[in-house]
Amino acid sequence: MRVLIVGAGGREHALASVIAKSKDCEALYCIGSNAGLEEIATTAAISLSDFPAITDFALKNSIDFAVIGPDDALVGGIVDVLEAKGIPCFGPTKLAARLEGSKAFAKEFMKRHHIPTPSYQVFTEINEAKTYVRTCTFPLVLKADGLALGKGVIIAQDLAEAEQTLDSMMVDAVFGNSGKTVVVEEFVTGPEVSLLVLTDGTVVKPLVSCMDHKRAFDNDEGPNTGGMGVIAPNPFYTESIAKTCLQRIVLPTINAMQWEGTPFMGCLFFGLMLTPNGPVVIEYNCRFGDPEAEAALTLLEGDALEILQACRNKSLGQIEVACKDGSACSVTVASGGYPVSYEKGKKITISALPESVTIFHAGTTLKDNGDVVTSGGRVLHVVGQAKTLKEAISLAYEGVAAISFEGKQYRGDIGKKALPEEV
Ligand code: AMP
Ligand code: GLY
Numbered sequence: 001m002r003v004l005i006v007g008a009g010g011r012e013h014a015l016a017s018v019i020a021k022s023k024d025c026e027a028l029y030c031i032g033s034n035a036g037l038e039e040i041a042t043t044a045a046i047s048l049s050d051f052p053a054i055t056d057f058a059l060k061n062s063i064d065f066a067v068i069g070p071d072d073a074l075v076g077g078i079v080d081v082l083e084a085k086g087i088p089c090f091g092p093t094k095l096a097a098r099l100e101g102s103k104a105f106a107k108e109f110m111k112r113h114h115i116p117t118p119s120y121q122v123f124t125e126i127n128e129a130k131t132y133v134r135t136c137t138f139p140l141v142l143k144a145d146g147l148a149l150g151k152g153v154i155i156a157q158d159l160a161e162a163e164q165t166l167d168s169m170m171v172d173a174v175f176g177n178s179g180k181t182v183v184v185e186e187f188v189t190g191p192e193v194s195l196l197v198l199t200d201g202t203v204v205k206p207l208v209s210c211m212d213h214k215r216a217f218d219n220d221e222g223p224n225t226g227g228m229g230v231i232a233p234n235p236f237y238t239e240s241i242a243k244t245c246l247q248r249i250v251l252p253t254i255n256a257m258q259w260e261g262t263p264f265m266g267c268l269f270f271g272l273m274l275t276p277n278g279p280v281v282i283e284y285n286c287r288f289g290d291p292e293a294e295a296a297l298t299l300l301e302g303d304a305l306e307i308l309q310a311c312r313n314k315s316l317g318q319i320e321v322a323c324k325d326g327s328a329c330s331v332t333v334a335s336g337g338y339p340v341s342y343e344k345g346k347k348i349t350i351s352a353l354p355e356s357v358t359i360f361h362a363g364t365t366l367k368d369n370g371d372v373v374t375s376g377g378r379v380l381h382v383v384g385q386a387k388t389l390k391e392a393i394s395l396a397y398e399g400v401a402a403i404s405f406e407g408k409q410y411r412g413d414i415g416k417k418a419l420p421e422e423v
Pocket of ligand 2: 212226227285288289290291292
C-alpha cells in the first residue's frame with residue numbers, strides 16, 4: 001500500500017512513524033517536509049492549500065490511502081476533493097469538519113443534541129455583541145468563529161477587555177473572516193482533558209486520554225501556544241468519568257453527526273473540561289491534536305495503518321484498538337521567543353538518547369550539507385514512554401537534555417500537576 005501523509009509537523013511525523021511500521025506500508029509520501037519526515041518518507045514541497053496539486057501528486061504516485069493531519073486542509077474540504085478522484089482518505093469531509101471549522105456551528109449542534117457545553121450566544125453584529133457583554137459577569141470567554149491558528153479564544157477579565165476584543169475580532173478583523181462571527185461563552189473551570197477518539201462514523205474507539213500544557217511557561221504562565229507538552233493517560237480522566245463522557249458526550253456526538261447526514265470519520269478530538277457540574281465540551285477538533293498525537297500514537301497498540309483504514313472502510317467494529325500499559329510524556333522543545341517571535345536556522349545537535357525515548361520533528365529542516373536546523377516555533381517533541389508517569393517524565397527530560405541548539409526553550413514542569421506532591 002502506498003500511503004500519503006498531508007502535513008509536516010510533529011503530529012504528521014508521529015503518524016508517519018507508526019504507519020511506516022505497518023506490514024502493509026510499501027511506500028510513504030508526505031506533502032510538506034521536516035528533517036524527521038525526510039528520513040522515512042518521500043516529501044513534496046506543495047502548499048497544503050493547493051488541493052489540485054496535492055491531488056495530481058497523489059494520482060501520479062498511485063496513492064492508495066491518504067492521511068490528513070492539519071485542521072485547515074480538512075476544514076477546506078481536502079477529503080471531498082481527494083475522494084472525488086478515487087483516493088481513499090482518513091479524515092472528515094468538509095461538512096463534518098465544521099465541528100472545528102465553525103465554533104458557532106459546533107455550539108448550535110451541541111445545543112440541538114443536548115451535549116453538555118458552557119452556555120453561549122452567537123453574534124455577527126458588533127453593537128449587539130457589545131450590548132450583550134455589558135449584561136455579563138466576568139471572566140467571559142470570547143471565541144472567533146473560524147480557525148485562528150489557536151489564537152482565537154480570549155478570556156476577558158472585565159468589560160473593557162471584552163469590548164476591545166470584540167472590536168479587534170469584528171471590526172479590525174485580526175483573524176480575517178474567522179472573527180466576523182463571535183461566540184460569547186460562559187467561563188467554566190476544572191481540569192482539562194484532551195480526548196481523541198477514532199471513528200468510522202458509527203463505531204467509536206477512544207485513544208488514551210491526554211493532558212495538554214498550552215501556556216508557554218512553567219506554572220501555566222505566559223501566552224497560549226500550540227502545546228508545550230502532554231502526558232497520557234490523564235489522571236483526572238478516571239474510569240467513571242470516562243464512562244460518563246462516552247455516554248453523554250462522545251456517542252451522542254457521533255450519533256448526531258450521522259443522524260444529521262454528515263457522519264464524522266477520522267479522529268475526533270474532544271476538548272473537555274471536568275467542571276464541578278460534570279464534564280463539558282469546550283471545543284471539538286476534527287483531527288489528531290498536536291502534541292496529543294505524539295503521546296497517544298506512542299501508546300497505540302497494533303498496526304496503525306490497519307486501524308486508520310478500518311475507520312475509512314467502516315469496519316472499525318471488527319478490529320481491536322488498544323493502548324499499551326504505562327504512560328507517555330511528550331515535551332515540546334521550541335525556538336527561543338516562541339510563540340511571539342523567534343529566529344530560525346539554528347543548528348540542532350542530538351547526542352545519544354536513552355531507549356524508550358522518541359523524538360518527533362516539527363519545525364526542522366535538513367540542509368544539503370546534512371545539518372539539521374530549526375525552521376519553526378515548535379521544533380521537536382521528545383516522548384518518554386515507561387511503566388509509570390514519573391519514569392516517562394524523567395525519560396522525556398533526559399531526551400530534552402540530549403538536544404542542543406541556540407535559544408532552546410521548553411517547559412520544565414510537564415506532568416508535574418499530575419504527580420503526587422513529593423515530601
Ligand atoms: P480552545 O482554543 O477552544 O482550545 O481554547 C483555548 C483554551 O481556552 C482552552 O484550553 C481553555 O483553557 C480555555 N477555554 C476555552 N473555553 C473556555 C470556557 N468556556 N471557560 C474557561 N476556559 C475556556
Ligand atoms: N494541542 C491542541 C491542539 O492540537 O489543538
